[in-house]
Amino acid sequence: MRSPRSPxxxxxxxxxxxxxxxxxxxxxGLAAPDPTAWSPVIYPMQRLPLIFSHAQHLARGTPCxxxxxxxxxxxxxxDNLLPxxxxxxxxxxxDRAQPELVVAGAPPVACRACHPGYAPDVPVARxxxxxxxxxxxxxxxxxxPCETCHGDLRSVGLATTQHLxxxxxxxxxxxxxxxxxxxxxxxxxxxxxxxETAFDHGALVPSHGGLGDAHGxxxxxxxxxxxxQRDATCGACHDRSECxxxxxxxxxxxxxxxxxxxxxxxxxxxxGKPDCSAxxxxxxxxxxxxxxSGLGTRGETEFRAGDPSRAFHPAGWATEGVGPNRxxxxxxxxxxxxxSCHREDECLACHSxxxxxxxxxxxxxxxxGSARCKALDRGNRRMCTRCHIVQDELGCDWxxx
Amino acid sequence: xxxxxxxxxxxxxxLASPAHAYxxxxxxxxxxQVYQLRDYRxxxxxxxxxxxxYTQTLALRIWDVGDLAAARRESHLxxxxxxxxxxxxxxxxxxxxxxxxxxxxxxxxxxxxRDALDVTPELGESVASLELxxxxxxxxxxxxDRLTVQVGRVLADDxxxxxxxxxxxxxxxxxxxxxxxxxxxxxAVRASSPLGLSAYELDxxxxxxxxxxxxxxxxxxxxxxxxxxxxxxxNNRLTSDFELCPQRDVLQPTVGVALATRAIHGVAAELGYxxxxxxxxGVIGPVDRLxxxxxxxxPGLAPGSGVDEERLWARVHAALRAGELAIAPYxxxxxxxxxxxxxxxxxxxxxxxxxxSLEPSVEYFLPTFDGDSIFNVFSIEPTTDLRLAxxxxxxxAVRASxxxxxxxxxxxxxxxxxxxxxxxxxxFSPRWRGRVDALWDDGYGGRRIGGSAxxxxxxxxxxxxxxxxxxxxxxxxxGGTGTAARPRYVTSSAVVSSTWRLSxxxxxxxxxxxxxxxxxxxxxxxxxxxxxxxxxx
Numbered sequence: 001m002r003s004p005r006s007p008x009x010x011x012x013x014x015x016x017x018x019x020x021x022x023x024x025x026x027x028x029g030l031a032a033p034d035p036t037a038w039s040p041v042i043y044p045m046q047r048l049p050l051i052f053s054h055a056q057h058l059a060r061g062t063p064c065x066x067x068x069x070x071x072x073x074x075x076x077x078x079d080n081l082l083p084x085x086x087x088x089x090x091x092x093x094x095d096r097a098q099p100e101l102v103v104a105g106a107p108p109v110a111c112r113a114c115h116p117g118y119a120p121d122v123p124v125a126r127x128x129x130x131x132x133x134x135x136x137x138x139x140x141x142x143x144x145p146c147e148t149c150h151g152d153l154r155s156v157g158l159a160t161t162q163h164l165x166x167x168x169x170x171x172x173x174x175x176x177x178x179x180x181x182x183x184x185x186x187x188x189x190x191x192x193x194x195x196e197t198a199f200d201h202g203a204l205v206p207s208h209g210g211l212g213d214a215h216g217x218x219x220x221x222x223x224x225x226x227x228x229q230r231d232a233t234c235g236a237c238h239d240r241s242e243c244x245x246x247x248x249x250x251x252x253x254x255x256x257x258x259x260x261x262x263x264x265x266x267x268x269x270x271x272g273k274p275d276c277s278a279x280x281x282x283x284x285x286x287x288x289x290x291x292x293s294g295l296g297t298r299g300e301t302e303f304r305a306g307d308p309s310r311a312f313h314p315a316g317w318a319t320e321g322v323g324p325n326r327x328x329x330x331x332x333x334x335x336x337x338x339x340s341c342h343r344e345d346e347c348l349a350c351h352s353x354x355x356x357x358x359x360x361x362x363x364x365x366x367x368x369g370s371a372r373c374k375a376l377d378r379g380n381r382r383m384c385t386r387c388h389i390v391q392d393e394l395g396c397d398w399x400x401x
Numbered sequence: 402x403x404x405x406x407x408x409x410x411x412x413x414x415x416l417a418s419p420a421h422a423y424x425x426x427x428x429x430x431x432x433x434q435v436y437q438l439r440d441y442r443x444x445x446x447x448x449x450x451x452x453x454x455y456t457q458t459l460a461l462r463i464w465d466v467g468d469l470a471a472a473r474r475e476s477h478l479x480x481x482x483x484x485x486x487x488x489x490x491x492x493x494x495x496x497x498x499x500x501x502x503x504x505x506x507x508x509x510x511x512x513x514x515r516d517a518l519d520v521t522p523e524l525g526e527s528v529a530s531l532e533l534x535x536x537x538x539x540x541x542x543x544x545x546d547r548l549t550v551q552v553g554r555v556l557a558d559d560x561x562x563x564x565x566x567x568x569x570x571x572x573x574x575x576x577x578x579x580x581x582x583x584x585x586x587x588x589a590v591r592a593s594s595p596l597g598l599s600a601y602e603l604d605x606x607x608x609x610x611x612x613x614x615x616x617x618x619x620x621x622x623x624x625x626x627x628x629x630x631x632x633x634x635x636n637n638r639l640t641s642d643f644e645l646c647p648q649r650d651v652l653q654p655t656v657g658v659a660l661a662t663r664a665i666h667g668v669a670a671e672l673g674y675x676x677x678x679x680x681x682x683g684v685i686g687p688v689d690r691l692x693x694x695x696x697x698x699x700p701g702l703a704p705g706s707g708v709d710e711e712r713l714w715a716r717v718h719a720a721l722r723a724g725e726l727a728i729a730p731y732x733x734x735x736x737x738x739x740x741x742x743x744x745x746x747x748x749x750x751x752x753x754x755x756x757x758s759l760e761p762s763v764e765y766f767l768p769t770f771d772g773d774s775i776f777n778v779f780s781i782e783p784t785t786d787l788r789l790a791x792x793x794x795x796x797x798a799v800r801a802s803x804x805x806x807x808x809x810x811x812x813x814x815x816x817x818x819x820x821x822x823x824x825x826x827x828x829f830s831p832r833w834r835g836r837v838d839a840l841w842d843d844g845y846g847g848r849r850i851g852g853s854a855x856x857x858x859x860x861x862x863x864x865x866x867x868x869x870x871x872x873x874x875x876x877x878x879x880g881g882t883g884t885a886a887r888p889r890y891v892t893s894s895a896v897v898s899s900t901w902r903l904s905x906x907x908x909x910x911x912x913x914x915x916x917x918x919x920x921x922x923x924x925x926x927x928x929x930x931x932x933x934x935x936x937x938x
Contacts, residue, residue: 059464166522185479192426192462193486198935207794216758217798217826225751228560229718230661230669240556241428241460241490244534247563248600250434250456250494251927258853259871259894260916260923262438266877271818271846272766275804277562284592284599288523292450294441294502298507298520315782332782333808333816333845336768339605344775345612345625351775354624364780373778375741378709380772382681387775389614389623389702396869 016043027265041202042132043161047127054153062147071146074138074315078131081138088114130163133188134200144173175239195237206233221256270337277336286340296341308319320360331362344386352387369396404594417661424464424546428933432456436925438500451498460933470542482542489536489553491596501528502638513555522641526592526599529639533564547574554596557585557657559673559714561745562731565590565601568654569795574663579664585931589653589677589709603677605770605777613683647682648773653709654678670717674824677710678772685850711738723845727753737769740777744769749788760790798826808845818844832859836871847877865900865936893917908934 057067058237065072067083073079085094087322092109095101098121099111112118115125138172147153149165156163170186183195187204195205210332213226213233227234234243253262269276269286280286290296295303303312311317316323318353324329331338338347351362367373373396377384379393388394433455441447465471466485473480496502519523535551551570557561568587575582609810612625621927661672673755681703716733730752735745750764767783770776790802802864808816820842828834839852851873858866871894898912907930914925 070603078486182479190426191424193464194426194462203936204585214753214790214794216794217800218824222800223748225560225718228716228733229731230671230716231718239426239428239462240488240535241458244490244556245458245460245562247432248534248598250492251434251453251929254869254896254898254912254914258869259873259896259914261894263916264849264873264875264892267842267847267849267875271806271842271844273786273804273818275766281600281602281604283604284523284526284602288521288527289438291521292440292505292517293525296521321643325583328780329810332780334768335781336604336781339770339776344771345773348625350781362775362779367778371741376737376777379711379739380704380709382703382707383773383775383777385614385703386625394702 026182038161038164038166039204039207041199042134042198043164044130044201045128045129046161046375047128048124048157048158048160049116050127051116052158056161071138073140075140077134079138080129080131082127101392113389122148126361130201132198133204135186135188166249183233187236192239194239197237204237219269249279270334272334272336282339283343287343290341297346348386353393354389367396423466424466426462428458428460429675430456430932431930432458432460432927433929434927436927437923450500450503452496452500453498454494454496456495457493459489459491460559461487461489461491468780480542481546482802483488483540484542486541488539490534491536492532492534493530494532495529500524504719515880516566516638518638519643521643522644531596532596534598537570544573547576548572551585552789554590556583557655557673557675559712559735560716561714561735563601564603565598567594581661583657583659583661583756586674587655589655591653593650603771605734605774611644611649631672648679651679651682662793667720668717668720670715672689672713672715674713675710676709678706678708680706707772708739711772712736713738726753729753739772740767740769742767742769756794758792758873759795760792762787762788762790764788783927784808796828800824804842805874806844814852818842818846820844820849832858845878847875849876850874863902867896867898869898870894871896902934906934907932 010120067087068081069087070079071081088094092107093103093148094109094111096111101109102368103109108114111124118124141149149169150159150163151237153159153163184193188196195204205215207215213229219226226232246256250363257265268274276286287296291298303310313327314323317327320328327338349356349363350360351357353361360365363373364370377394377396384394417776435451437449437451438507440450442448464484464486465474466487469731470480470482470484473482483527486661488633493877499517501518503517505517505520507513507515507520518528518808524722533554535554537551537555537924539551541549543550543591549572552568553565554565555570556572557566558564558906566585566587566589568585570583570585572581572583574580588594590597590601592602615626655673655675657673661671661673664667684705710734714735718731719729721728721730729747729752730750732748733746736742737744743765744767745765747762747764749760751758753762764786766786767785768776768781784806785919786806788802788804791800793799803819803821803822805819806817808818810816810918820836820840822840822842824836826834832855836855837852838855841850842848851871853869853871855867857867859865872891873893874889874891876889894917895915897914898910898914900908900910902908910927910929912925912927912929914927916923916925
């Protein structure tokens with residue numbers, strides 16, 4: 001056992017470290033670009049080594065289907081709907097044998113007009129476009145104008161993922177009220193019916209798309225309202241076992257109970273923040289550990305209620321009265337704290353109406369005739385008999401109290 | 402006889418139908434933990450209690466039993482029509498350490514040594530347990546996709562807690578209305594249930610009926626005594642030999658019903674009701690006036706049954722939009738009919754614009770217990786919290802929150818508690834990320850100030866490494882409650898963990914933790930095989 005150290009020096013060091021770390025992380029973050037609003041998992045990295053202007057083509061009145069002919073019949077998101085050279089040929093008389101060809105009065109036909117950096121003996125850079133991991137049926141949406149989902153392209157050159165619909169775009173129509181949402185209608189499902197979230201290029205995580213399930217910072221520790229929603233979408237991606245594994249778990253979650261939590265938990269437990277009862281049952285989990293670690297009353301313990309030098313609670317703790325060194329105040333403020341060590345029979349040693357005992361009433365002021373008394377008496381009178389054995393004392397209207 | 406058996410087997414094989422292979426999803430975790438807990442001592446160094454825990458979990462989903470939806474699934478069409486599935490989660494947990502299997506000394510007039518489990522029956526849930534946290538057969542898509550039925554050990558949730566019920570649950574979308582009706586009926590899962598667990602039980606029942614009334618000479622003059630304290634010790638290693646609590650073993654019928662909105666754009670609401678009750682253990686027959694004392698409650702003194710829980714709850718969440726601003730107000734309230742009081746309530750609104758969100762909220766809490774608990778009639782004071790939280794999403798994620806709590810004292814002694822915490826997380830690259838957090842809180846309960854710094858590194862595609870430093874200065878406000886409880890101290894902790902993906906879906910996790918406060922040093926090591934590993938984002 002080492003001698004206690006002064007808390008001042010470590011505190012200063014810690015404060016310095018924390019401030020320095022915050023500054024380092026923030027400055028690095030400000031210097032780096034933010035990701036786009038389009039999910040890089042749904043629309044992974046793409047490479048479009050092309051020169052193209054939607055604006056020019058649309059200005060000439062070219063319909064979308066003229067180039068994207070397969071779009072109106074496509075039933076899968078895997079379909080490649082990008083126009084190939086064949087789609088360009090009707091207007092652009094391309095001649096591969098003459099890469100520098102210029103045709104008077106005709107739109108550009110030279111290879112370099114569309115392929116930047118084209119050189120005759122160098123392979124043309126390929127288009128790299130990963131299909132989104134979605135189910136999508138273009139043909140089922142053909143009644144809607146293309147710009148409904150892809151936006152107005154009349155001023156756009158080369159279209160990118162920024163012109164593909166986000167989930168918020170879908171929800172503009174698909175929350176009209178008449179239909180039930182099934183996540184797997186659009187997202188890929190894996191064995192067992194859960195949505196596939198793990199991809200080689202990242203993990204799919206709900207964003208601020210409008211379903212109220214965005215996984216913000218520290219979501220693991222702060223998801224009460226998202227989970228409490230009646231239409232919560234948790235079950236689409238998460239098996240119920242993930243919830244109970246943590247909330248009724250047997251392994252200490254390090255992110256929630258960090259470090260020496262066994263030692264430091266007293267402050268949070270006394271305050272009831274976070275809500276311990278979300279995962280722990282006081283009268284089995286807390287009592288068991290407190291008893292076994294020598295803080296209880298049943299087994300061998302260093303504490304002796306009658307010995308002031310070895311008392312857990314201050315002198316006079318169990319006596320009547322209200323004050324900072326009386327148990328009444330603590331019990332009223334946080335009875336769960338009492339219940340984490342004491343069982344009911346210990347309370348009943350004094351708080352019972354049985355003859356011969358102190359008959360100390362634990363009831364709040366105005367108990368007799370109160371709605372709470374009547375409701376409890378009506379609902380479960382056997383609890384009342386723990387203290388009131390005499391028949392005349394039962395109920396909430398007796399006058400002997 | 403042998404020929405008859407062979408003929409029966411051949412006949413059975415001949416009649417057998419083709420085997421079906423169903424889709425299933427399985428997640429198994431094998432967790433080994435070795436660590437120590439302190440056994441506090443006022444004189445000399447603390448002793449340590451060893452915990453050597455083995456935990457095995459098995460989550461199972463068997464999907465589309467009977468291949469009823471296979472055709473639509475293979476055509477990539479949305480699932481419709483009857484689908485049958487099975488979902489369950491089984492857990493085996495055992496502690497080989499001295500924490501649960503050791504012996505303790507009872508300080509009687511002549512000290513005696515007893516098994517820790519006999520002295521502290523609550524350790525029973527740590528010694529050895531085989532628990533089915535849920536397991537039900539689900540039929541969905543019935544009645545034109547309007548009805549879902551679950552049969553087995555189902556979960557019940559009122560927004561503030563989850564419990565288990567052995568029975569059935571059904572959910573029906575009411576035709577031509579945007580409403581759903583849910584119903585639930587069965588027996589509440591208790592520690593004494595087959596494959597049961599105590600975590601689902603209502604709190605406050607530990608000592609509710611571990612005593613029995615010993616009749617006195619006249620009705621009303623009996624006294625409560627512990628049950629069977631001196632009976633023969635069977636020395637069972639897995640259960641307590643000294644405690645008998647019949648009330649904890651009785652069945653608890655449970656019914657529930659809820660009415661909720663369905664597919665109303667921007668609004669989701671629910672109104673629910675649940676009731677759990679149990680028959681009274683220990684009610685004796687007519688007063689017999691024998692020379693030996695009767696054990697139990699006199700007729701008429703206690704009812705044949707009592708309510709353990711009876712609650713109404715309501716919750717409503719909305720999602721509105723004003724230009725670029727997303728507005729999500731919510732309100733939840735739970736009313737205990739057993740206590741004639743609101744025991745939980747909160748309300749707030751989340752405002753989001755781009756990556757930024759702000760959430761002011763208020764929360765009310767009145768502790769309530771199982772209907773058998775005497776804590777229900779104690780003077781208990783509720784609390785009200787005011788909270789304000791901010792978040793910024795993105796590669797540079799920021800969160801900050803502050804809270805203020807008021808304790809409503811009936812004696813006029815006001816007290817407050819409050820605090821703030823903030824954190825910044827930055828993803829530097831696909832391989833590196835960092836995070837720092839800080840917190841301060843003060844008021845009733847004590848004061849804490851501290852922070853943590855964390856870094857994650859992925860040096861290879863199959864290896865993740867993480868490191869974390871935590872320091873906390875604590876000043877408890879109950880410094881006078883015992884010489885062992887030092888009121889002020891600083892505690893630090895370093896955690897290093899790794900995840901090594903052995904093959905697709907299989908990983909080995911390891912955690913090494915070093916805790917250090919002013920007088921103690923503690924190590925902890927955890928190893929875990931994960932057979933359903935999916936990298937975190």
